[in-house]
Amino acid sequence: MPTLEAPEERLRKFKYRGKDASARRQQRIVVSLQLRKAKKDEQALKRRNITSLSPDPASEQPTKEVSLTLQEIINGVNASDPDLYFQATQAARKLLSRERNPPLKLIVEAGLIPRLVEFLKSSLHPCLQFEAAWALTNIASGTSEQTRAVVEAGAIRPLVGLLSSPHMTVCEQAVWALGNIAGDGPELRDFVISSNAIPHLLALVSSTIPITFLRNITWTLSNLCRNKNPYPCQKAVEQMLPILSHLLQHKDSEVLSDACWALSYLTEGSNERIGHVVDTGVLPRLVELMTSSELNVLTPSLRTMGNIVTGTDHQTQVAIDAGVLGVLPQLLMHPKSFIQKEAAWAVSNVAAGPHQHIQQLITCNMLPPLVALLKNGDFKVQKEAIWAVANFTTGGTVDQLIQLVRSGVLEPLVNLLTVQDAKIVIIILDIITFLLQAAEKLSEKENLCLLIEELGGVDRIEALQLHENQHVALTALSIIENHFCEEEENGTILPVLDQDHEFLKYLKNYQSSTASEPRTKP
Numbered sequence: 001m002p003t004l005e006a007p008e009e010r011l012r013k014f015k016y017r018g019k020d021a022s023a024r025r026q027q028r029i030v031v032s033l034q035l036r037k038a039k040k041d042e043q044a045l046k047r048r049n050i051t052s053l054s055p056d057p058a059s060e061q062p063t064k065e066v067s068l069t070l071q072e073i074i075n076g077v078n079a080s081d082p083d084l085y086f087q088a089t090q091a092a093r094k095l096l097s098r099e100r101n102p103p104l105k106l107i108v109e110a111g112l113i114p115r116l117v118e119f120l121k122s123s124l125h126p127c128l129q130f131e132a133a134w135a136l137t138n139i140a141s142g143t144s145e146q147t148r149a150v151v152e153a154g155a156i157r158p159l160v161g162l163l164s165s166p167h168m169t170v171c172e173q174a175v176w177a178l179g180n181i182a183g184d185g186p187e188l189r190d191f192v193i194s195s196n197a198i199p200h201l202l203a204l205v206s207s208t209i210p211i212t213f214l215r216n217i218t219w220t221l222s223n224l225c226r227n228k229n230p231y232p233c234q235k236a237v238e239q240m241l242p243i244l245s246h247l248l249q250h251k252d253s254e255v256l257s258d259a260c261w262a263l264s265y266l267t268e269g270s271n272e273r274i275g276h277v278v279d280t281g282v283l284p285r286l287v288e289l290m291t292s293s294e295l296n297v298l299t300p301s302l303r304t305m306g307n308i309v310t311g312t313d314h315q316t317q318v319a320i321d322a323g324v325l326g327v328l329p330q331l332l333m334h335p336k337s338f339i340q341k342e343a344a345w346a347v348s349n350v351a352a353g354p355h356q357h358i359q360q361l362i363t364c365n366m367l368p369p370l371v372a373l374l375k376n377g378d379f380k381v382q383k384e385a386i387w388a389v390a391n392f393t394t395g396g397t398v399d400q401l402i403q404l405v406r407s408g409v410l411e412p413l414v415n416l417l418t419v420q421d422a423k424i425v426i427i428i429l430d431i432i433t434f435l436l437q438a439a440e441k442l443s444e445k446e447n448l449c450l451l452i453e454e455l456g457g458v459d460r461i462e463a464l465q466l467h468e469n470q471h472v473a474l475t476a477l478s479i480i481e482n483h484f485c486e487e488e489e490n491g492t493i494l495p496v497l498d499q500d501h502e503f504l505k506y507l508k509n510y511q512s513s514t515a516s517e518p519r520t521k522p
Contacts, residue, residue, distance in 0.1 A: 044183075045183035045184070045223065045226075046140070046141040046142075046147075046179075046180045046183045046184070047141060047176070047179070047180065047219070048096075048097070048102070048137075048138050048141040049097060049134055049137050049138055049141075049173070049176060050097050050098075050099055051097075067091070068087070068088060068091040070095075070103070070106060070110070072088070072091075073088045073091050073092050073095070073110075073112075074088075074110045074112065075088070076088025076089075076091070077089055077092065077112050077115050077116070078112075078115060082125070082128075085115075085119070085128075086125070086127065086128050086131070089116065089119060089128060089131045089132055089135065090131045092107060092112065092116075092131075092135050093131045093132075093134045093135040093138070095107070096134075096135050096138040096139065097134070097138060102138060104138070104139055104141075104142040104143075104146055105142075105146070107135075107139060108139060108146055108149050113136070113139065113149055113150055113153040113155075114153045114154075116132045116135055116136050116153075116155075117132075117136070117150075117153045117154055117155045117158060119131075119132035120132050120133060120136075120155065120158035120159065120161075120162060121158050121161075126165065126167045126170050129162060129165070129167075129170050130167070130169055130170045130173055133159065133162060133170065133173040133174050133176075133177055134173050136150050136155055136159075136177050137173060137176045137177040137180060140155075140177055140180035140181050140184075141180050144184055144185065147180065147181060147184045147188065148184070148188070150177075150181065151181060151188055151191060155177070155181075156178070156181065156191055156192060156195045156197075157195055159174045159177050159178050159181075160174075160178070160192075160195050160196060160197045160200060162174035163175065163178075163197065163200035163201065163203075163204065164200060168209075168210075168213065171204065171213075172212075172213045172216055175201065175204070175213075175216045175217055175220050176216050176220070178192055178197055178201075178220055179216065179219055179220030179223050182220065182223040182224050183223040183226070185227055186227040186228065186229060186230055186231075186232075189223065189224055189226070189227055189232065190230075190232070190233070192224065193224060193232065193233065193236045197224075198221075198224065198236055198239045198240060199239065201217055201220060201221060201224075202239065202240070202243050204217055205217060205243055205246070205247070211252055211255075214247075214250075214252070214255055215252070215254045215255055215258070218247055218254075218255045218258040218259055218262075219254075219258045221240055221243070221244065221258070221259075221262055222258040222259070222261045222262035222265070224236065224240065225237070225240065225244075225261075225262040225263075225265040225266050226261075226262075226265040227265075228268065228269065231268075231269055231273065234276075237266060237273075237276055238276070240262070241266070241276060241277070241280055242280070244259050244262050244263060244280075245280045245281070245282050247259040248260070248263075248282055248285050248286070248289075249285065253292075253294045253296055253297050254296070256289060256292075256297045257294075257296040257297050257300060260286070260289060260297065260300035260301045260303075260304055261300040261303075263277055263282065263286070263300075263304045264300050264303040264304040264307060267304055267307035267308055267311075268307055271311045271312050271315065274307065274308055274310070274311040274312075274315055275311070275312075275315065277304070277308065278308060278311075278315050278318055278319075283305070283308070283318060283319055283322035283324075284322045284323065286301050286304055286305055286322070287305070287319075287322050287323045287324050287326075287327055289301035290302050290305060290324070290327045290331065291327055291330075295336065295339075298331075298339065299338075299339070299342070302331065302339065302342045302343065302346065303342060305319060305324050305346060306342055306345050306346035306349065309324070309346055309349040309350050310349045313353055313354060313357070316349070316350060316353055316357060317357070320350070320357065320360055324346070325350070325360055325361065325364040325366065326364060328343050328346060328347055328364070328366065329364060329365055329366055329368075329369050331343035332344060332347070332366075332369035332370060332372075332373060333369050333372070337377065337378045337380070337381050340373060340377060340378075340381045341378075341380055341381045341384050344370070344373060344381060344384035344385045344387075344388055345384050345387075347361065347366060347370065347388045348384060348387040348388035348390075348391050349391075351388050351389075351391035351392040351395065352391040352395060353395065354395065355395060355396055355397050355400060358392055358395055358396045358397075358400055359400065361392070362400065362403055367403070367404065367407035367409070368407065370385050370388060370389070370407075370409075371407050371408050371409050371412060373385040374386070374389070374409065374412035374413065374416070375411075375412045375415075379419070382412075382416065383421070383424055386413070386416070386424055386427055386428060386431075387427070389404070389409060389413070389431055390427050390430065390431055392404060393430075393431045393434040393435065394434060398438045398441050398442060401434065401435055401438040402438065402439075402442065402444075404435070405435060405439075405448065405451075410432075410435070410451060410452065410455060410457070411455050413428050413431060413432070414452065414455045414456060414457040414460060416428055417429075417457070417460040417461065417464065418460065422467070422469040422471065422472050425464065425467075425469075425472050426469075426471055426472055426475055429461070429464070429472070429475040429476060429479060430475065432452070432457070432461075432479060433475075433478075433479060433483075435448065436448060436449070436479070436483050445483070449483060449484060453484075458480075458484055461476045461479055461480060461484075462476070462480055464476035465477045465480065
C-alpha cells in the first residue's frame with residue numbers, strides 16, 4: 001500500500017487552519033488578485049480627457065480655430081511668441097484628445113513634454129496652464145513609459161501647485177493628471193503622495209464644487225489608495241480615510257463607486273489595514289451599498305466587505321453586527337455570476353471563523369443558496385461555494401455539520417467529484433471525510449454511508465482511486481478503506497474504523513487545537 005502523507009503536509013495543501021500566518025496572508029492576496037481580474041468591473045486605472053471641461057470664464061481666451069500639422073505644433077510649442085506657443089499647445093491637446101489613435105508616442109518622441117511642464121508654471125496665463133495640463137493628462141493616460149516621461153520631466157510638483165489655482169478648470173485638470181500618474185503603480189503613486197498632493201486634494205472637497213470635479217477628486221484618491229508592494233504609507237491612509245468616509249455618504253453613483261474601490265484597496269493585506277477602515281464606522285453604510293441596484297456601487301462595496309471578513313474574529317463580528325449576513329443570501333442568488341462568486345468568497349471567510357460565526361450563517365439561512373450554487377452555478381462560482389463548505393466543515397460543531405448534511409449539500413458535492421480540477425476534488429473528498437467522522441460521533445455513520453452510496457458517491461470515490469493525481473488517489477483510497485470496506489463478523493456488516501491512518505486522526509482532532517486561528521481565504 002502507498003505511504004500516506006504526513007498530517008502537516010496534508011494540511012499545508014488544503015486546510016487554512018494548519019497554516020502559518022504568512023502563508024494564509026499570501027493565499028488571501030492571490031485569491032484577491034484572481035477575483036479582480038475582470039477589469040470591466042473595476043474603474044480604469046487611467047483616463048483620457050476627450051471632451052472639454054466646463055468653461056471657466058476667468059481662464060477663457062478668444063482663439064481662432066487653427067489646424068496645425070505635427071511639425072507646426074513642434075515648432076510652435078518651442079517658439080518664443082506667446083500666441084504661437086499657446087496655439088500650438090492647444091493644437092497638441094486637441095490631437096491628444098481625439099477619440100481614436102491619439103499620437104501619444106509621436107508627441108513624446110518629439111520632446112514636447114518638458115516644454116508643456118514649463119507652461120504649467122505660467123501663472124499669468126491660466127489658459128496656457130489649462131491646455132498644457134490637459135495635454136499632459138492625456139500623455140499620462142498612456143503606457144507606463146509615457147507616464148514616466150511626464151514624471152521625469154518634473155510635472156508632479158507644478159501639477160500639485162495647480163491644485164491651489166483660483167481657476168477651477170485648471171485645478172480640475174491638474175487633479176486628473178495626478179490621478180493618471182498615481183494610477184500607474186506604487187512608485188509613481190508614492191511620488192505623488194510625497195509631493196504633498198493629498199492635503200491639497202482634500203481641501204478641494206466641498207458641497208459647492210461641481211459633481212464632475214468631485215468625481216475626479218474621488219477617483220484620484222482611489223488611485224492613491226490602490227496598488228501594493230508597497231501599500232500606501234499609513235500617514236497617507238490616515239489622511240484620506242475621513243474624507244473617504246464622508247464621500248461614502250454621497251448620492252452620486254460614480255463618487256460612491258470610487259470611494260468604495262478606495263476602501264477595497266485599503267482593506268487588502270494585513271488585519272491592521274483592515275482595522276483602520278473598520279474603526280471609521282463605515283461598515284453599516286457599506287452593507288447598505290451592497291443592496292444597490294447599480295453594479296458599479298455593489299461590486300466594490302461587496303469586495304470591501306469580503307476583504308474585511310478575512311480579518312480577525314472581532315473585525316468579522318463587527319461586519320456581522322453591521323448586517324452583512326442579512327445581505328449575502330440575496331447576493332448569492334444575484335443574476336450576475338461574478339457577484340455570486342464574490343458573495344460566496346465572503347461567506348467562505350465568515351465560515352472560516354469560530355463555530356459561533358458558522359451558527360450565524362445557519363441562522364441567516366445561508367445554506368440553501370449556497371447549495372443552489374453548488375448545483376447550478378458556473379464552475380468558478382461553484383469553486384468558491386466549495387471553499388465555503390470546506391471552511392464550514394473544518395470549523396463547525398458536530399451538530400452544525402449534521403445541519404449541513406440536511407441542507408442537501410452532499411448531492412452536488414458528489415456530482416462535482418467528476419470535475420477535472422484535482423485540487424477541488426481533494427477538497428470535496430476531505431469534506432466528505434469530515435462529515436463521515438461527525439456522523440460517526442452521533443452513531444449515524446451507517447446512515448450517512450448509505451446516503452452517499454444512494455447518491456452514487458461510492459462509485460465515484462472508488463473510481464478516483466485510479467486518478468492520475470496521487471493526492472486524489474490516496475485520499476479516495478483512504479475514504480473507501482476506512483468508511484466503506486465491509487467485514488463480516490458473526491453475520492453483522494461492520495464499517496472499518498480509521499485507526500490505521502494517522503493523518504485522518506490528526507484531521508479529526510486538529511480543529512479544537514486551532515480554533516483561535518484567524519480565518520483566511522486560500
